[in-house]
Structure formats: C-alpha cells, structure tokens
Amino acid sequence: MTDTRDFDGLKALVTGGASGIGRATAELLAARGARVAVLDLNPGGVAKPLTGHRADVSDDASVREAVAAAVRELGGLDVLINNAGIGAQGTVEDNDDDQWHKVLDVNVLGIVRTTRAALPHLRVSTHAAIVNTCSIAATAGLPQRALYSASKGAVLSLTLAMAADHVREGVRVNCVNPGTVDTPWVGRLLDAAPDPAAERAALEARQPTGRLVSADEVAGAIAYLASPLSGATTGTALAVDGGMQGLRLRPAGR
Structure with a gap:
C-alpha cells in the first residue's frame, strides 16, 4: 500500500509513535505522502522523514506544548492518531487504586488531552480525521485483563461520542480494535511469563x-x-484481530 499517495499534502500527528503500532503507522502515513510528527515519551529513535517530540500524555501541559510545536513544524494538522497507551494484567482484585488511576489516565485521558489540544487545528482542515487505538479487549471478555479491558471499553465509547460531537464540524472519528499484536510491549510480557513459548502459543x-x-x-x-x-466513515470500530471478534471455529480436524 506504500505506492498509494492518498495523504499527499496532509499533516499527521501520531502519539506513541516511536515504536510498535505507532511507529508502523507513522512510517506508513509518511510513505503515502503525509508529513508526520510523532509524540512519545522517548522520541530519540525517531528518524527522518518523521520528526519526534517528547510528550507525556498523562500531563496536560506537556501535551499542549508538544502538539503546538508539532503543528508549527508541520504547518497545520489534518490527521490525529491517538495511539499512546499502556497495559495491565490481572483480575479486578489484582490491581490497586494507583494502577487503575495510571492506566485510565494514559489510555483514556491521554486521548482526551491530545484531542482537545488538536481540535482547533483539525477544525480548519478539509480532511480532518481522528483514529483512536482501541482493542479487542473492549468487545470480548479476556481473562486477566480487567483494568486494561475497562480502559479500552472507555476508549470505544469515547470514540463514538467524539464522532457524534464533531461530525458536523467536519472531523471524522473512528477506532481500530486490534487483537494481540506482535509488538515490543507484548514481547516484554512474554519474556516475563514462566514459560514464554507456551504463553505465545x-x-x-x-x-x-x-x-x-x-x-x-x-x-x-x-x-x-x-x-x-474514507470520507464517509465515522463512528466505526474496525476489528484487526485475526477473526477473534466474530468467528467461532470448530476445533481443528473436525
């Protein structure tokens, strides 16, 4: 898809864009013609044609400063990808209040902070779009993911509410619901498991x-x-999960 130039002339901002899904997204948008700025806690590894800005999405002042700097550098803003997030494991009994506050602060309020800093710029774009990174955890009950699932359920509902609020301003809002993605974060979880090979399987x-x-x-x-x-697409949650959300297969060999 990198020979498509549908983003020519557009300016995009990707949070959590220094690695994993965010990095892959930033590089793809750039390959398809966009000028792309990345916001990340550790943007040092971001290389041209991308530009990096340090930002902590749990701190409003940090977000506002980084968004403003990125918009100045890009010369405007058309696309916002709210991808920054953190994970958590455990049942509802296993995470203390501090962990709940931290995950919700990053995964939900991080989207709020970045979006409200970006909206004044998006409103003047003729191709304004926001995409939030949600999760299959928002629509399927996964074991040992109570806190993470709650945060991503909030992201799904927030996406729909934002889409309704801003559609008449010309700002489209959608989200993707990935299954388990082979990223450095998942790799670290696997490495910490008692049997990494069995956990991956x-x-x-x-x-x-x-x-x-x-x-x-x-x-x-x-x-x-x-x-x-995709100008007619808004308020949509797109599953990218290998069929996990909708398919119910028989056991292999039957």
Whole structure:
C-alpha cells in the first residue's frame, strides 16, 4: 500500500509513535505522502522523514506544548492518531487504586488531552480525521485483563461520542480494535511469563488465524480510516484481530 499517495499534502500527528503500532503507522502515513510528527515519551529513535517530540500524555501541559510545536513544524494538522497507551494484567482484585488511576489516565485521558489540544487545528482542515487505538479487549471478555479491558471499553465509547460531537464540524472519528499484536510491549510480557513459548502459543491459538497480528496490519487499518478516501466513515470500530471478534471455529480436524 506504500505506492498509494492518498495523504499527499496532509499533516499527521501520531502519539506513541516511536515504536510498535505507532511507529508502523507513522512510517506508513509518511510513505503515502503525509508529513508526520510523532509524540512519545522517548522520541530519540525517531528518524527522518518523521520528526519526534517528547510528550507525556498523562500531563496536560506537556501535551499542549508538544502538539503546538508539532503543528508549527508541520504547518497545520489534518490527521490525529491517538495511539499512546499502556497495559495491565490481572483480575479486578489484582490491581490497586494507583494502577487503575495510571492506566485510565494514559489510555483514556491521554486521548482526551491530545484531542482537545488538536481540535482547533483539525477544525480548519478539509480532511480532518481522528483514529483512536482501541482493542479487542473492549468487545470480548479476556481473562486477566480487567483494568486494561475497562480502559479500552472507555476508549470505544469515547470514540463514538467524539464522532457524534464533531461530525458536523467536519472531523471524522473512528477506532481500530486490534487483537494481540506482535509488538515490543507484548514481547516484554512474554519474556516475563514462566514459560514464554507456551504463553505465545496460547495467545496465537485464541486468534482464528493462529498467529499474532502484525503492527503493519494494524497500521494499514488506521491508514484506511484516516484517509480522505474514507470520507464517509465515522463512528466505526474496525476489528484487526485475526477473526477473534466474530468467528467461532470448530476445533481443528473436525
């Protein structure tokens, strides 16, 4: 898809864009013609044609300063990808109040802070689009993911509310719901498991395709939703989960 130039002349901002899904998305948008700025806690590894800005999405002043700097550098803003997020494991009993506050602060309020800083710029764009990174955890009950699921359920509802609020301003809002993606964060979780190989096999087995989703596959879905070619698409949650949300397969061999 990198030979498509549907983002020519557009300016995009990607949070959490220094690695994983965010990095794959930033690079794809740039390959398809966009000028792209990345916001990240550690943007040092971001290389041209991308530009990096340090931002902590849990701090409003940090977000406002970084968004303003990125918009000045880009010369405007057409596309916002709210991708920054953190994970959590455990049942409802396992995470203390501080962990709940931290995850919700990053995963939900991080979107709020970045979006409200970006909206004045998006409103003057003729191709304004916001895409939030949600999760299959918002629509399927996953074991040992109570806090993470709650945060992503909020992201799904927030996406729909934002879409309703801003559609008449010409700002489209959608989200992607990835399954388990083969990213550095998932790699660290696997490394911390008692049996990393068995844990990876279990994660792969719960997706009907029998493998983890790639960051590039999620980036492709994000680019689809953000593209001017998708101008009639808003208020949509696009599953990129190897069929996990909708398919119910028989056991293999039956």
